[in-house]
Amino acid sequence: MHPSSSAITVEATDTNPFFAAWTGAFGVPPLDRVVPAHFVPAFDAAFAADDAEVGAIAADPAPPSFDNTIAALESSGRLLGRVSDVFHVLAGAHTNEALLKVERDIAPRRARHRDGILHNAALFARIDALYHARARLGLSAEQLRVLERYHLNFTRAGAALGAAAKARLAAINERLASLGTAFSQNVLADEQAYALSLQGEQDLVGLPDDVRAAARAAAQERGLEGHVITLSRSSVEPFLQYSARRDLREKVFRAWIARGDGGGATDNKAIIAEMVRLRAERAALLGYETFAHYRLSDAMAKTPQAVRGLLDQVWAPARERALADRDAMAALVQDEGGNFELAAHDWRYYAEKLRKRTCDVDEAAIKPYLRLDRMIEAAFYAAQRLFGLRFEPRTDVPVWHPDVLVWEVLDADGRHRGLFFGDYFARPSKRSGAWMTTLRDQEKLLGDIRPLVVNVMNFSKGGEGAPSLLSFDDARTLFHEFGHALHALLSDVTYPIISGTSVQTDFVELPSQLYEHWLERKEILQRFAVHYRTGTAMPDDLMRRLLAARTFNQGFATVEYVASALVDLELHLLSDPQSVDIAAFEEASLARIGMPREIVMRHRPPHFAHVFSGGGYASAYYSYMWSEVLDADAFAAFEEAHDVFDPATAKRLHDHIYAAGGSRDPAALYEAFRGRLPTPDALLRRRGLTEASASGPGSSEAGSREAG
């Protein structure tokens, strides 16, 4: 059921690519021919087509069956899927004024459209009847899971409620969609509006060559002279780490943490207050105590208490470690004759000095060994060793920007598994951060459909003919997003609703964070960490120090993360937030947990996109830590096998995690892989936050794990 007849009329008068079959290589959308004006007519037609398809399913005179109801719903809405997927890629990775306008117009309409389906009483009656008869329908395990997910999704959207409650829910969702769009556009506007221009050597003092080159490339990208620091993480963080100009560090840091908090037209605080209020009202209408209770009931964690339990367990040792590091840095300031108290904009600068001193590792000495192209190859190599995948570059596939690279993914038998798109460089038209998305998901319902998987990063380009060089954190981000990509590429399910990354939020970071572990292995670094000028491999001694230093500054990293997760949780545990003063709430929450004055949350509420641009991670930012409990424990399975590419462990990982999508409950999937559920011990060890590893970076414990 693809484009409706009205769509064909549009095609006759227009060359809108959404109304034609995509006949190019691999059926990839003609991304090079899509223009903003195509989207509104395409969305119009897609909403109408979907309504017609769903209406026919709801009105089917035949009694409900899995095929005529659930499988039919899974087959519907394909035009809407195609239009939305392309729109999401462009809106995130290469946007412009016209696309931002489409986004504002479409977000509330999409919410209304979705609720129109989820609140369709005749349709829900069919799903509900099937659900209650599920034991007698002779369904496969996967079909049973799909039916249960449908029933849950409809119930959680209010399908079983009365007309008045449904109408109010729909109004709330529509408003939330608009607010989420406004939130993210405000952050983008603040990021685009800012550039710290560096004039001459006195402004560049302390910056290594690659940071200067990246600042030069950022200036050129904006048509400016000289060097520029932007508010993209990969531009700000190295500047804060190296710039000897305390005044400039303070200037850029203040701008960075004030995104969405500037008090003007792009201020997000009122938007946040309204979103929190509406989410609480929605949860109450659905019968939950708070939004967090509602949200977490369909997560692996299940309850706010379970989340707080994990975060509290990590918070105390992390805070203690961060305070000890702070004291060491304050002493360093005094040693150097600095007559000031350590401030938040000093942390990264002095942490870098402390790292050089205590771990004998200089980030600037690492970077020349981490060429972007070699790190991409490293991520591919690990996938080949673990899962037998091969990656072949393609130049015949349309892309949305000339910087985007494409590979065909083949399995060990040479069979096509999908396409992988890598969009690695920061540019003004791109949102900050890094993410994975798809232009098409794997499924077998409408044929053997192979996925089109996208990674988007914000790395700095190399300047003046030099390759792009990554920090170790950047390389980790690359492996992380590639882990998500593998979850989509290796997916082997029949139904789209459970394909690839369509799993609970606190489980979805397992395949991505687990993949980061391979970056930290000698087996990978020896082969791929090669100096960009000399071509020599990273010296063993440097690699050993780099890996031993990985627990360095983990107190800081854990504190800035857990503080964000706790504030997110507490905000959504308010049962009647009629008028939250967000600034005051943030301050009070941080005071309660004893946030060190010298550390700022990783994401302050006014630019906390995970939580407020859409609801993806609302009261669920803890998910990364929850998944880390899993990934730390999961990687230990390879260590126990004394082979980080152990074929038997890799096969279990493939079958039960990377290929399984949401085909079973996440706890059941994990147990099938590991034979048991994990405890947080491996996580605490990995972050160097246990008693045993409290002797600090470079301790024998960290060293021996590397040697082993």
Ligand SMILES: [Zn+2]
């Ligand atoms: Zn992730």
